[in-house]
Amino acid sequence: MSKGKKFNPIKDFYWLSLFSFLLFILVIMAFYKEANPEWKKYQQEFKSYLEKNISAESASTFDFSVKQIWLPELNRVDRCISCHLGYDQPDLTEAPEPFRAHPDIEPHSVSKMGCTICHGGQGFALKKKDAHGEIEHWEEPLLGRKLTKKYGIKNENALIQINCNICHRRDEDTSGMEMINISKKLLTHKKKCQTCHIIDGKGGKLGADLTFIGDKPAERFDFSRIENKLIQMEKPLSMLNWHFEHFMNPEIVVPGSKMPYVEYSDEEAWSLAMLMMSWRNVNLPIMLMPKGKREEIPSPAEEVERVKLSLVEWGRELFESKNCSECHTVGEGVEIGPDLRGITKIRDSLWLRKMIIDPEKMEEIDPLAKKLYQEFEEVGMPTEELTEEEVEAIIKYIQSFNKNMVHLPFS
Amino acid sequence: MVKEKETKITRRFFFGILGKVSIIAALFVEAIGAIRAFIPQVLYEPPSKFKIGKPDDFPEGITFLPEHRLFIFRKRENFHTVSAVCTHLYCIVDWKPNQKEFYCSCHGSIFSQDGINLTGPAPKPLPWYPLSLAPDGNLVVDSNEQVTQDYKFSL
Amino acid sequence: MKEKFSLIWRNLTWSWSPRSNREASESVVKNFWLHWFPSRVSFQSINWSYSLWLGTIAASLFAILTITGLLLLYFYIPSVQNAYWSIKDLENVVVFGWLLRAQHSWAAHLMVAVVFFHLMRVFFTAAYRGQRVWNWYIGIALLILTLFLSFTGYILPWDQLAYWALTIGTGIASAFPFLGKSVRFLLVGGNVLGQSSLLRFFVLHNFFLPALLLFLFALHMWRIRKDGGLACMDKLVHETRLKEIPVSLTKTYSLLGVTEGTTIQVETTEVLDEGNSVRTSPHLVRRIALVFLVTTIITLILALSFPTPLEEPANPSVTPIPAKAPWYFLWLQELIAITTIRIGKIAISGGLIGGILVPGFLLLLAIVWPFLDKSPKEAIGVWFHKKRKIQNIVFIFICIVIIILIIIGVYLRGPYWNFYWPWQPWPEIPKTF
Numbered sequence: 001m002s003k004g005k006k007f008n009p010i011k012d013f014y015w016l017s018l019f020s021f022l023l024f025i026l027v028i029m030a031f032y033k034e035a036n037p038e039w040k041k042y043q044q045e046f047k048s049y050l051e052k053n054i055s056a057e058s059a060s061t062f063d064f065s066v067k068q069i070w071l072p073e074l075n076r077v078d079r080c081i082s083c084h085l086g087y088d089q090p091d092l093t094e095a096p097e098p099f100r101a102h103p104d105i106e107p108h109s110v111s112k113m114g115c116t117i118c119h120g121g122q123g124f125a126l127k128k129k130d131a132h133g134e135i136e137h138w139e140e141p142l143l144g145r146k147l148t149k150k151y152g153i154k155n156e157n158a159l160i161q162i163n164c165n166i167c168h169r170r171d172e173d174t175s176g177m178e179m180i181n182i183s184k185k186l187l188t189h190k191k192k193c194q195t196c197h198i199i200d201g202k203g204g205k206l207g208a209d210l211t212f213i214g215d216k217p218a219e220r221f222d223f224s225r226i227e228n229k230l231i232q233m234e235k236p237l238s239m240l241n242w243h244f245e246h247f248m249n250p251e252i253v254v255p256g257s258k259m260p261y262v263e264y265s266d267e268e269a270w271s272l273a274m275l276m277m278s279w280r281n282v283n284l285p286i287m288l289m290p291k292g293k294r295e296e297i298p299s300p301a302e303e304v305e306r307v308k309l310s311l312v313e314w315g316r317e318l319f320e321s322k323n324c325s326e327c328h329t330v331g332e333g334v335e336i337g338p339d340l341r342g343i344t345k346i347r348d349s350l351w352l353r354k355m356i357i358d359p360e361k362m363e364e365i366d367p368l369a370k371k372l373y374q375e376f377e378e379v380g381m382p383t384e385e386l387t388e389e390e391v392e393a394i395i396k397y398i399q400s401f402n403k404n405m406v407h408l409p410f411s
Numbered sequence: 412m413v414k415e416k417e418t419k420i421t422r423r424f425f426f427g428i429l430g431k432v433s434i435i436a437a438l439f440v441e442a443i444g445a446i447r448a449f450i451p452q453v454l455y456e457p458p459s460k461f462k463i464g465k466p467d468d469f470p471e472g473i474t475f476l477p478e479h480r481l482f483i484f485r486k487r488e489n490f491h492t493v494s495a496v497c498t499h500l501y502c503i504v505d506w507k508p509n510q511k512e513f514y515c516s517c518h519g520s521i522f523s524q525d526g527i528n529l530t531g532p533a534p535k536p537l538p539w540y541p542l543s544l545a546p547d548g549n550l551v552v553d554s555n556e557q558v559t560q561d562y563k564f565s566l
Numbered sequence: 567m568k569e570k571f572s573l574i575w576r577n578l579t580w581s582w583s584p585r586s587n588r589e590a591s592e593s594v595v596k597n598f599w600l601h602w603f604p605s606r607v608s609f610q611s612i613n614w615s616y617s618l619w620l621g622t623i624a625a626s627l628f629a630i631l632t633i634t635g636l637l638l639l640y641f642y643i644p645s646v647q648n649a650y651w652s653i654k655d656l657e658n659v660v661v662f663g664w665l666l667r668a669q670h671s672w673a674a675h676l677m678v679a680v681v682f683f684h685l686m687r688v689f690f691t692a693a694y695r696g697q698r699v700w701n702w703y704i705g706i707a708l709l710i711l712t713l714f715l716s717f718t719g720y721i722l723p724w725d726q727l728a729y730w731a732l733t734i735g736t737g738i739a740s741a742f743p744f745l746g747k748s749v750r751f752l753l754v755g756g757n758v759l760g761q762s763s764l765l766r767f768f769v770l771h772n773f774f775l776p777a778l779l780l781f782l783f784a785l786h787m788w789r790i791r792k793d794g795g796l797a798c799m800d801k802l803v804h805e806t807r808l809k810e811i812p813v814s815l816t817k818t819y820s821l822l823g824v825t826e827g828t829t830i831q832v833e834t835t836e837v838l839d840e841g842n843s844v845r846t847s848p849h850l851v852r853r854i855a856l857v858f859l860v861t862t863i864i865t866l867i868l869a870l871s872f873p874t875p876l877e878e879p880a881n882p883s884v885t886p887i888p889a890k891a892p893w894y895f896l897w898l899q900e901l902i903a904i905t906t907i908r909i910g911k912i913a914i915s916g917g918l919i920g921g922i923l924v925p926g927f928l929l930l931l932a933i934v935w936p937f938l939d940k941s942p943k944e945a946i947g948v949w950f951h952k953k954r955k956i957q958n959i960v961f962i963f964i965c966i967v968i969i970i971l972i973i974i975g976v977y978l979r980g981p982y983w984n985f986y987w988p989w990q991p992w993p994e995i996p997k998t999f
Contacts, residue, residue: 009844023863026863033870124654236999237995238998
């Protein structure tokens, strides 16, 4: 057998040289790819928008970098703000997307809650498609208008309310969650769901436990009876569609189901389906728990002001209705009785209260009252029926004139 | 004697140089890439320029923000900040209201109310950082810059 | 200038330049290349078409995996809560993280394929005969290590693929008779897959398996030297012996001059001369560099062109539909699915038959084959020698069966492991939205 051709190294040499050059080109390509990420284009656009429409100063202080909101309590990181750059600048409410300012969502806040906990999507990602969850292997797409339109739900802002209700589940009625409120109303009027389903630990066992039904994986739902219908109508085989179909017609979806047929409107059925999707077990840090419906508790200063104000009003009303104003003025000189301005500073408070409650008795036993009786031409002060609160109110009314007064010595 | 073959750029010479330069350049660029990978693009930390809340959230006097290691001083509409990080070896100092001084528990440095290092191993006073107002009404502290002790931010 | 460069080059490749014959012979020990490689290699050994340089390609891929792997180690977090997050961060925010990950993944897939092709080449050239059987065994061990390294590697992202692959893998381990359950308990670090499993596989993938592989690789190289080089050298030696060219009487390479006779290693060095060989440095070294370079380029092109897959975060309550192993294990998965035997009331699990017995049988076959091979010595170091026809056919048959099973697994199996022709659409899998 032949020993093989004589070895010629020159080819190796040329190949080595060419491939080295190719490696260099590829490495430069890798650098180029890394140096031009998608988000940089958006940030460049934003900077020029700031320059043209806001101020040169705000544009010059803008730095190109990945921006994120890290929420260790919620175990997430949201990088949406790397493109949605105007979220916290109120003068950008009219800016084009994605630069528009976030509408006021008090008491929620973007910096404390991030974005994805309400909107869905993939917080980690820095490419538009990935971030909006429009990719394989991410189960939480953006719950926005696009998805809502795909499902044919009329209310544009419907789907995001699913995530609202994950936290606001215990509210009876929440403003801003109009779509979910529909189903909650249906639930409270028709508590019959618990006849067959366990919800929050109470209920029957004929149907599934619904307490955290939103966490049930989509693969576990039985689509066999609605598969063809959905495929024909080009609707996705999704958990949301399953719930919708199930509410619209339980017997068709689950054969032998004892769930009564209720003629829901489309809107009601969507609302109920969304409600089911929102019942999920989520670890909520206490600081993010909704405060629930309570009377707005005023601050101490406000409370005092409020109380004082109403007493004064009441006092004035009483002053007129109980005929004190027949004989007394407050700060307009002597009438039949003394001018009451500053009276609380001149007279002892207990004496004053006794005088208002039972002046006739005081005129009999109290020396000062007797003296005044004499002074004022023996016209006595009639006794009116007054409760203690009413007395306080009158005193407060009189006191309200004190502000403008210079302090007089006790006489 | 000058050998002509040495000065002529042969095909072999060209490819030789091309190969060697390309490889060295590629390796050099790759090394830069490898080093660059270690410089983080995002930090799981509070940013160095951060919002601390609305001015009305702060009472008169001194407030400590533990997550930012910062003392906020308020006198009516005037604000200033004093860093709580000891300039010796970066422990967190405690405010002693009776003595009106900052005490560092690590090595015993004591700072005045204005952050001036009075005693102990701390070499410099506690830094003051400037404040500004963000468009949404929150106060913003910029810990990248330092200001002098006569600084105050007024609303 | 030219002299300066060649001076630097010589200083890099030679520890020092020998000034006497004695120093020249000492340089064999002190120079890395001469220590690893012989000073001359035959034309056929260095030829592209003999070995296809598959071994070198595999070693280059391992080097690429080690370098990218060490860099990735700085960013990966081996905790059940954070593993997936750290992979997402590598893809999105670590500068060149996506490239490191993509290159690592591609190099891993290629290495499994190349190592298997290398085995095929060694078989077809009967390079496992005679004293080379030990290197054959080391090679089998390296193949198994490569598969384990790949397996432990894709567990680390802790996504759906990882979690369920681990479930099935440890399930196969538990099907082993007697020891199975204990082995599974140790691998999992308990009964339920969780943090302890991840950590154990992390340490296996990053330390013990690569260390073992490196050690065996060094042994594999040493055996090549001891066996006198690649198998094509046997022919050269044989021809030289036929020509009755005497071996040098002054060279014995024996131990303290005590032993007699000579070894194949000595004979091969005697046989090589200007007419049938080249110097290792620079020719072999240049070729090795070229192979490493081209391998790097291929992994780089693949990394730049295709995104690295990642599934949903691991969800212990949902098995993905379908749940498929990576391609190199799909033949096993196919076997496991179809080899459950039921005779009356007795059922033997496919996990035992397809997962342990069949691969075990193949392994046994690989171990005894060198002794079953009775072909003459002329067949060694030659591709498809006619005296090895039957063996080659049997081997090719086994390889084709495995490849067919892989193809079935990749393209013809759908949800619930049902059979679907390529033109038949798979049923839609329900999603959340």
